[in-house]
Amino acid sequence: MVRALSVAADFKEDGVMYAIAAFVVCFVIAESLFFIRKAWKQGKKLGISEEKLKNTVFSSALFTVAPAISILTTVIVLASALGLVLPWIRLSVIGNLAYETVATESMLGVFGSTLSTEITDPAQFGAVAWVMTIGTCFALVLLPITCKSIQKKIGGAVHKSETSSRSADALSAAAFIGVIAAFVARAVGGRIAADKITVGDAGVMSVCTLVTAIVVSLLLETLCVKLNLKKLQPFAMPLSMFAAMGMAMLLTAVLPDKVAQLTWWG
Amino acid sequence: MEKTKKALSPSERSYFDRVHTWGRIWTVGALLMLLSVPTLICLHLGVWPPAKDVFQALKTVIPIYWGTAVVEVLTYTPMLGAGGTYQSFVTGNITNLKLPCGLNAMENAGVKANTEEGEVISTIAIGVSAITTTLIIAVGVLLFAPLLGVITQPGNAFEPAFTYVLPALFGALGAGYFRKHWKISVFPILVGVAVLLFAPTLPVGTLLFITIVASLGGTLLMLKLKWI
Structure with a gap:
């Protein structure tokens, strides 16, 4: 047995x-x-x-x-x-x-x-x-059936609009910003699931983590430009991410539980 | 007059064409490899689950995932580049890892998606990301499984870092874009937040579609009005 x-x-x-x-x-x-x-x-x-x-x-x-x-x-x-x-x-x-x-x-x-x-x-x-x-x-x-035709159509559209490179740049950035916006919005107002568990839902911690990541990233970027730190530039983004994760740990440790666990949907 | 169409040699075909040929071969290989996993498991265990049970479960799963697959292929393919797309759809974790990694690499290198330079940088970034992820998971499973259970246990000091990894990742990635293109950024974020006020648990795939459409629509309007 x-x-x-x-x-x-x-x-x-x-x-x-x-x-x-x-x-x-x-x-x-x-x-x-x-x-x-x-x-x-x-x-x-x-x-x-x-x-x-x-x-x-x-x-x-x-x-x-x-x-x-x-x-x-x-x-x-x-x-x-x-x-x-x-x-x-x-x-x-x-x-x-x-x-x-x-x-x-x-x-x-x-x-x-x-x-x-x-x-x-x-x-x-x-x-x-x-x-x-x-x-x-x-x-x-x-993918094997559609990838090439999707790429050709999009590529064609981009090259056509390169007659106005300002528009092409703006639309290309807009597509990326659309992706980022979804996750920023989730950090500001999203909810993982409609249950009693609120961990990971939007609230004090998600907003603080998001803001820390943005602020540290902007600071590092400015530092790289002002001090001409070209080698640091590619690492600014991962470093900002780690800093924000560290902030999440720090805030959880120092804030009263009521504040740290405060979510908009709780 | 001879009118035969001469086949192009590999060196004469464009880089994009060659990437698609390689990508198709690797994708079909990946599909066969994927299907071989449950086949090998069943052969090894000497069991074959009743087809009707499997179909009953698939009735729930297929409408969600196959529909999502169509939207994901249409949404991500233009952004990831050809080489990045073929690799990303095999290794998964696109929204939370491969896509931001490719975007970050292209931004750092100062190249645009859908150009040959963008294609090269995005392919390398996503390839490195896939290898790093695969190795971390493999090493983690083999060596750190007992430790990992402790690290991720509720109440552990490291837990919040991983709970809020997505706001950290997209905040860091978005900062540069928000500074450069703040006029474009405001509208899709507001739309995303507004949608979540009414449907807070909306799946991220659907929300992504909405914010991308809002971002492109808003930008087109601003271009027309010459605000940007």
């Missing part, structure tokens, strides 16, 4: 599962290395300086550290039900916490179970893996 239970618990994290994860990780890294190599060669052909290319590598790696750790924490959230390896695989390809949670809950709901209990039936585990995969792979079906 004890052995049966331990086998049931182990199948999610045995050697074969780790081998499947290693295969997925190798694929992702190989694809990225391939594209980086090709882009690097093209960059040199276009006359982009080696320093600029190297700065792109270092600042992008630094930029990624905090969000990647945040993604890693979602592996832990899912691990209680699914073990470590399947969430690791899913979060390395396409997946994110919202997708995986809904997919898992939908499948477990059919079996009359939930994400809060550990899966011990291999058939349920296999079913969850199928639903996670099929639910999220549609973009990969669309």
Whole structure:
């Protein structure tokens, strides 16, 4: 009986599962290395300086550290039900916490179970893996068919409007600002879910974190320009992000709980 | 007169064309790799879940995710560049990581999206980001899993840093844009906040669509009125 239970618990994290994860990780890294190599060669052909290319590598790696750790924490959230390896695989390809949670809950709901209990039936585990995969792979079906035509149409529109480069610049910036605006708005007035848990909802902490990130970023940018610190410039953004995360920790530690936990929807 | 159409050699085709060819091959490969994961799991465990159960769960999942996939492909492809798009849709976490990383790299390098220079910089940035993420997750799972549980436990000193990682990330990324283009920035942020007042839990994919449309619409109007 004890052995049966331990086998049931182990199948999610045995050697074969780790081998499947290693295969997925190798694929992702190989694809990225391939594209980086090709882009690097093209960059040199276009006359982009080696320093600029190297700065792109270092600042992008630094930029990624905090969000990647945040993604890693979602592996832990899912691990209680699914073990470590399947969430690791899913979060390395396409997946994110919202997708995986809904997919898992939908499948477990059919079996009359939930994400809060550990899966011990291999058939349920296999079913969850199928639903996670099929639910999220549609973009990969669309891309080979549509990506080139979308790029051509957008590229064509941009080049046409380059007759008025002021308009092209403004519209290009507007598209990016539209993306950023959604997340700024969520930090100012959004809510994670319509339940009693308010952690992460917009409130004192989200607004303070947002404002700190903006202020530190502007200060660093000004410093870089005034003191001609060209090497610091690519790191201004990740440093501002870390400063804001530090501020979130500091405020949580020093503010009274009532203030730190104050959210607009609480 | 001979009217045969000569196929272009790889060196004669544009860089964009070659990226699309590579991207298609890698994407089809990624799709097969993805589908192989549940197949291998089921073969390994010697179980095949009943198709009707899987379809029943997919009835809930597909309308949400496949619809979102269409919107995401249309929204992100022009911003990420071809190489960045093909990589991002395989590795995921686009809105919270790959897109801001690509935007930040292009901003730092002083290049624009949809130009060849922008394509190069965005491809490198997103590739580096994908590798870094994959390695951090792999190392984290293999070495730090017990420690990570402690770090992220409710009440831990590090917890707020990760809870508010998105305001930190987008505040830092947005600052430069807000300073340079403050007239363009005000309207989409106000629209986003106004929409959230009525629908605070609106999914981010839908909110993104609304703020991008508001931003582009507002900018077009301001250009017409010569305010910018």
